[in-house]
Each structure stands twice: as structure tokens, then as C-alpha cells.
Amino acid sequence: LPPVPGGKPGPDPAEPAAATRAGALEAEAVSAWFGDRKVLDRVSLAMPAREVTALIGPSGCGKSTFLRILNRMHELIGSAALSGRVLLDGSDIYDRGRRITHARREIGMVFQKPNPFPAMSLHENVLAGLKLGGVRAGREEKDALVEECLTRAGLWNEVKDRLRQPGGALSGGQQQRLCIARALAVRPRVLLMDEPCSALDPTSTRRVEETIAELKSEVTIVIVTHNMQQAARVSDSCAFFLAEQGTPGAIVEHGPTETMFGAPTDPRTADYVNGRF
Ligand code: ADP
Ligand code: MG
Numbered sequence: 001l002p003p004v005p006g007g008k009p010g011p012d013p014a015e016p017a018a019a020t021r022a023g024a025l026e027a028e029a030v031s032a033w034f035g036d037r038k039v040l041d042r043v044s045l046a047m048p049a050r051e052v053t054a055l056i057g058p059s060g061c062g063k064s065t066f067l068r069i070l071n072r073m074h075e076l077i078g079s080a081a082l083s084g085r086v087l088l089d090g091s092d093i094y095d096r097g098r099r100i101t102h103a104r105r106e107i108g109m110v111f112q113k114p115n116p117f118p119a120m121s122l123h124e125n126v127l128a129g130l131k132l133g134g135v136r137a138g139r140e141e142k143d144a145l146v147e148e149c150l151t152r153a154g155l156w157n158e159v160k161d162r163l164r165q166p167g168g169a170l171s172g173g174q175q176q177r178l179c180i181a182r183a184l185a186v187r188p189r190v191l192l193m194d195e196p197c198s199a200l201d202p203t204s205t206r207r208v209e210e211t212i213a214e215l216k217s218e219v220t221i222v223i224v225t226h227n228m229q230q231a232a233r234v235s236d237s238c239a240f241f242l243a244e245q246g247t248p249g250a251i252v253e254h255g256p257t258e259t260m261f262g263a264p265t266d267p268r269t270a271d272y273v274n275g276r277f
Contacts (some may be wrong), residue, residue: 062249129185173204
């Protein structure tokens with residue numbers, strides 16, 4: 001777009017279009033087993049590009065397992081057997097011949113407990129992400145990318161004068177935003193977040209929520225949260241997971257966040273979003 005006369009300049013068409021990197025993720029009939037125990041039953045869910053999808057539901061209903069399956073992380077932690085498909089922009093991340101490292105680069109993850117490399121400096125933490133993402137650049141260009149990632153994660157202004165301090169020296173909320181910066185440095189098309197604010201105080205939580213709102217134009221976000229206010233604030237759509245009486249986890253209802261909170265179809269959804277269990 002050309003600059004608006006007398007107004008703010010429009011987006012520069014020459015900018016690298018981060019927005020076009022956001023990918024659409026789709027789970028098709030994903031079931032999972034730990035040993036003989038089935039923990040997910042035919043979960044199908046579209047997670048559209050440039051939207052925030054919230055996964056909600058009580059503990060133990062398979063949200064974290066599902067999230068890990070979305071970027072093949074579960075292959076690291078052991079033994080879930082799997083059926084179904086996970087498509088990133090239409091191509092199955094589990095296809096034979098597709099490398100697991102490729103899925104993990106395209107689909108980043110942020111965990112409940114912030115896990116920066118504690119002894120590495122802030123700068124080195126983000127550099128580690130750039131390296132994992134295969135970014136080859138000179139030193140100055142890398143410094144600029146580090147700044148960009150920290151800015152996108154909402155942390156730059158707070159840390160620009162202490163980039164050489166260890167990651168472990170930051171507050172919990174800052175560590176979590178450092179982890180977001182490191183994840184962004186890999187240049188993911190989707191960012192998975194498993195209860196990213198559960199270990200944070202309310203102020204840090206709001207900072208992370210602001211960051212999510214800013215990021216969603218450029219990276220698709222899937223967030224697990226137990227905080228219904230947070231789900232209502234940050235998400236475009238919600239999927240409600242439930243594992244009733246020994247049955248495997250499944251999606252009871254899924255839809256636009258407004259509908260899920262304002263006029264859910266299933267009485268169990270209404271009970272859950274209103275804090276009745
Ligand atoms: P949520 O994130 O919704 O709390 P999880 O995905 O962590 O649920 O767990 C779903 C079910 O799978 C639970 O019953 C849990 O005990 C089981 N589970 C999770 N991880 C493992 C594992 N590594 N080995 C065996 N069972 C597991
Ligand atoms: Mg979990």
C-alpha cells in the first residue's frame with residue numbers, strides 16, 4: 001500500500017512478509033495411546049493461520065499430549081502411539097521422508113515453565129534459536145535479528161542494556177518472553193504454547209498476552225490454558241477437551257471464542273467455561 005497522505009505510512013510492501021509465513025495447522029482424527037491406554041480419541045481440529053486457537057479442558061484430558069503431537073515433540077518424551085494426520089498447510093508432518101527436525105523448526109513450542117538456557121546470555125539464547133532455524137548471517141545482521149526477536153517478544157526495551165547477562169538472571173516473566181524470542185528466532189510458522197502463563201504473576205501474564213496479540217498476524221498460535229479469562233481475551237476460537245470417566249480425551253465442542261463463552265451448544269462446555277468443574 002502507498003503511504004496514506006497526511007496519515008501514518010502504510011505497511012511497506014518491500015518488508016519481508018512475516019505474515020505470509022503463518023501456517024494453517026490441521027489435525028485429522030488424531031488418536032494416541034500410552035501403552036494400552038488410549039488417551040486421545042479421533043481429535044480433529046483446524047487451527048487457521050493468523051489466529052489464536054485455545055485448547056481448554058480439565059487436567060488429564062490430553063491437551064499437552066495433543067499439543068506435542070502437533071510438532072512431533074512426543075517422539076522425544078517416549079512412547080505415544082499415534083494414528084491420524086497432522087497437516088501444515090496441507091502437507092502431513094508425519095509423512096515418511098519428512099524430517100522430524102523440519103517439523104520442529106516450522107512449529108515452535110513454549111512450555112509452562114520458562115526454560116531459557118540459564119547460563120547462556122540473553123543474546124546467546126536468541127542466537128541459539130537463529131542457529132537452529134538455519135539462519136546464516138554476519139555478526140551485525142545477527143545482532144539486528146536478535147533485537148528484532150526480542151522486540152517481537154516484547155522484551156527488548158527491558159533488556160537492551162544487559163544482553164550479556166545470563167538468561168537465568170531474568171524474572172520469571174522475562175524468562176518466558178526470552179523463550180518466546182528464542183522460539184521466534186527459529187522462524188516458526190506456528191507457535192504452540194502449553195500453559196505459558198501458569199508460572200507467571202498477573203503483570204507478566206498480561207505482558208505475554210499482549211505479545212500473543214501482536215504475534216498472531218505473523219505466526220499461528222495454539223495455546224493451552226486453564227485460565228478462562230485468558231482464553232476469552234487472547235483466542236479467536238476454542239476447543240474444549242474432555243476425558244470422561246476413563247474414556248480417552250476428545251473434543252466436546254469447538255468454535256469461535258464468543259460462541260464458546262456466550263452460547264455454547266453442549267451443557268458441559270457451559271459448565272466448564274463458567275467454572276463449574
Ligand atoms: P493435560 O495436558 O490435558 O493435563 P496430558 O496430555 O498431560 O493431559 O495427559 C493425558 C493423559 O495421558 C493423562 O491421563 C496422563 O496421565 C497420560 N500421560 C501423559 N503423558 C504420559 C506419558 N509420558 N506416559 C504415560 N501416560 C502419559
Ligand atoms: Mg497439560
